[in-house]
Amino acid sequence: MSNDLQEEMNSPTNRRKTFTIPQLLIRKRTSVKIVMVTAYDYSSALLAERAEIDIVLVGDSLGMMAAGHKDVLPVTMDEMVYHVRMVRRGLKRSLLLADMPFGSYQISEELGLANAVRLLKEGGASAVKLEGDAETAPLIKKMVHAGIPAVAHIGVTPQSVNLQGGYPVQGRDEESRQRLIASAENMVNAGACALLLEKIDPAVASHITQSVEVPTIGIGSGSGCDGQVLVWHDLLGLPPGKTYPHVKEYASIGQQIVDALSHYKNDVISGIFPPQEQHTK
Numbered sequence: 001m002s003n004d005l006q007e008e009m010n011s012p013t014n015r016r017k018t019f020t021i022p023q024l025l026i027r028k029r030t031s032v033k034i035v036m037v038t039a040y041d042y043s044s045a046l047l048a049e050r051a052e053i054d055i056v057l058v059g060d061s062l063g064m065m066a067a068g069h070k071d072v073l074p075v076t077m078d079e080m081v082y083h084v085r086m087v088r089r090g091l092k093r094s095l096l097l098a099d100m101p102f103g104s105y106q107i108s109e110e111l112g113l114a115n116a117v118r119l120l121k122e123g124g125a126s127a128v129k130l131e132g133d134a135e136t137a138p139l140i141k142k143m144v145h146a147g148i149p150a151v152a153h154i155g156v157t158p159q160s161v162n163l164q165g166g167y168p169v170q171g172r173d174e175e176s177r178q179r180l181i182a183s184a185e186n187m188v189n190a191g192a193c194a195l196l197l198e199k200i201d202p203a204v205a206s207h208i209t210q211s212v213e214v215p216t217i218g219i220g221s222g223s224g225c226d227g228q229v230l231v232w233h234d235l236l237g238l239p240p241g242k243t244y245p246h247v248k249e250y251a252s253i254g255q256q257i258v259d260a261l262s263h264y265k266n267d268v269i270s271g272i273f274p275p276q277e278q279h280t281k
Contacts, residue, residue, distance in 0.1 A: 028226055053094050080123070
């Protein structure tokens with residue numbers, strides 16, 4: 001075995017265990033926080049893997065972040081499978097979670113089950129995530145019966161942006177609070193292995209977290225959840241610009257890229273790049 005291969009095999013990334021669905025429950029019982037990020041391509045997956053992120057989500061947010069749409073609704077199943085497959089190639093230990101896009105499961109349970117199978121068989125996902133309420137519970141039950149781990153997404157559900165009139169925080173009145181608590185119970189009873197809580201009042205999110213036996217992953221729902229997820233582009237500042245109130249920008253990579261491209265442009269225009277000696281060697 002070469003020294004390079006030996007070093008790679010002995011690296012911390014290769015020594016750590018593969019993150020699995022049963023480990024979600026272990027994290028819940030041991031109160032160790034779960035870390036999730038979105039990623040949409042091979043290079044991003046490699047970096048998330050190197051950072052030892054627990055779960056990588058190929059979210060339908062790729063419609064906005066990677067494709068430039070105004071919301072997630074245009075994303076198709078074929079596009080999801082394509083991006084999931086790319087991310088799969090970059091992961092070894094992180095758990096790969098894939099979004100069910102709009103229209104892939106709302107029409108019928110049979111269609112939803114077939115599309116979930118596609119994400120596992122063709123994309124290589126380990127689990128799927130789908131939005132919904134009580135009407136989604138029977139489909140989750142069928143998925144689990146078929147051996148497909150399912151994460152339920154409640155609170156602000158981007159695929160229902162037209163019904164919700166945007167992305168308002170959920171759970172601020174008693175009716176909304178009780179609806180969210182009931183939704184969480186329905187999803188868990190149906191067999192969901194985790195809940196994603198998006199933009200839910202922190203007190204309500206904490207109550208749900210303490211009430212259910214599966215872990216909760218929050219985004220904009222406070223620190224009382226069992227884990228957190230952020231969108232790749234938001235946490236890295238890609239592209240540079242305004243972020244959402246619930247987002248923490250951990251780096252300004254977008255501005256660094258703009259600066260690097262401008263530097264390259266100026267070097268080409270001025271004749272600094274490429275250097276003359278490059279052509280004589």
